[in-house]
Amino acid sequence: MTKTGIIISHVYEIAKGINRLIQEVAGDVDIEVIGGLSETEIGTSFDSILEAINKHPSDNLLAFYDLGSAKMNLDMAKELSDKSITIYDVPIVEGAYTAAALLQAGVTQEAIEEQLKEIQIDK
Amino acid sequence: MTKTGIIISHVYEIAKGINRLIQEVAGDVDIEVIGGLSETEIGTSFDSILEAINKHPSDNLLAFYDLGSAKMNLDMAKELSDKSITIYDVPIVEGAYTAAALLQAGVTQEAIEEQLKEIQIDK
């Protein structure tokens, strides 16, 4: 499988920071992060999510988000894109870290999902 | 109760970003964030955690962390400090956001803990 994921936060720094945390343990995983409406403005934007999905080199994406409204924007972008996107309802930092570490280890998506199930939360 | 909390991440940007996310909904909550060994180096440092705890204006702190080793450093700092510190095993972004929103609303610590229990995870 393609080693790849997408991380969407309301805040620019959170998205960038998660990417740095992940790079430490998963240098080969191709992560795209989107944070905030801009570097200073908090929010999530459907337009930039869709753009990031479309320009991402992979067709199979694992997606992580922080708050519910980010998920709704992500859902809409998913519907309008041809790519296969799986959205996980897990803590954004801990969930993305877990998935990236497993992707780096070459684990299947099913095995990743098995593990993510343990930290599923309502959000 | 004093409206206050402390957030510890391995990465500078994650800690700063969570603070910005929280400020939006909890402007009156006095949050201290510690991220990384420095602005560029990933890790957590016992020395800076202890320093942040000691210099924080409040004696009653709610603490959030990302990975297990941050918790161990936090635990040690807690033991060496006179302050009352409660460490929550919850997602760092979602947990800190929840607690801050509730602190802003003037909720008791018990009520906050009730709510945080729902998103407790092993980490």
Place this chain on the structure above:
Amino acid sequence: MVEIESLKKWIELYGEKVTENKEHLNQLDSDIGDGDHGSNLTRGAAAVKEKVSESDYDNLSDFFKDVGMTLVSKVGGASGPLYGSAFISMAKQAKESDDLAALLEAGLDGIQKRGKAEAGEKTMVDEWIPVVAALKENKLTDEVIEDSLQKTKDMKATKGRASYLGDRSIGHIDPGAQSSAYLFKSLLEAGAVNG
């Protein structure tokens, strides 16, 4: 059967109302959220106004689709995808029927598909459900709109940002229900409802 002109009027009035009441919506949202609902919708309303002024719509579906996509792109937050989904869903329905109740029922459907909220979760859905029910029976009045809005006050939020507050969300009107109330008042004022 509903005329496209009255529906354009509807959207125009709605844009005016959220813009005039921007601070009120922000205030409601700052009580149980992040305080941006009025600003979000005002930004969206301005973009919609510009967008629809560019075209001369001869069918309802195209009009609703432009409104919906503009809201999704410009409003942001939770309400962007939610209102956006409502109008996109109405655009689809408009290809099959021009019955106002059926259109708005499709809109409600779009919101619920997107946000998964049911009645009683203290969201805009609690404004839409009674309004759609009233429309079906040709009984939509200002009172229906206002009553359902007030009822959100005693609800505990279990969806959206306000749900993080748990019991503390009780006692406040839901901002999205308030903006939806403006939407439906505008519908009455636009004369789109044949009473």
Place this chain on the structure above:
Amino acid sequence: MVEIESLKKWIELYGEKVTENKEHLNQLDSDIGDGDHGSNLTRGAAAVKEKVSESDYDNLSDFFKDVGMTLVSKVGGASGPLYGSAFISMAKQAKESDDLAALLEAGLDGIQKRGKAEAGEKTMVDEWIPVVAALKENKLTDEVIEDSLQKTKDMKATKGRASYLGDRSIGHIDPGAQSSAYLFKSLLEAGAVNG
């Protein structure tokens, strides 16, 4: 009964070993963690060397306490608080007894209080437990040290960063068990164990 001189020698040798094997420890850690275990400990060893060279310790407790606090401050990561807790716990025990097995048992206790790991979770604890048991029976050998290290290979990590890998952590030696193996080999080499 153990002499303070041989324990100083112990810590000196340990510092040399982790420094010489920095890359090996980093490699083990990059297989199932973030690849910094060797760098963390090398930084700690340098700081400990500097710290203990400043004082002329006449009691074990002060010596261990300085080692422990320096490790906590300088190593960082998970292993900083863990090794730190081991030495701080040994410092407390040293006030009551100078029996080596009792001291190291207190060290293990400190690690487990801090990290909550039990036997079989693929951590440094899996190196400490058999070594402490052997010491109690006066049977600590290089073989005991090496055997327990190799046994971590087949374990599945359920504590620490490696636990994020689940089953994928199997098949690799635990880096903290490796550095602990260096610690205990140094103990033998320092002649601190009366066989």
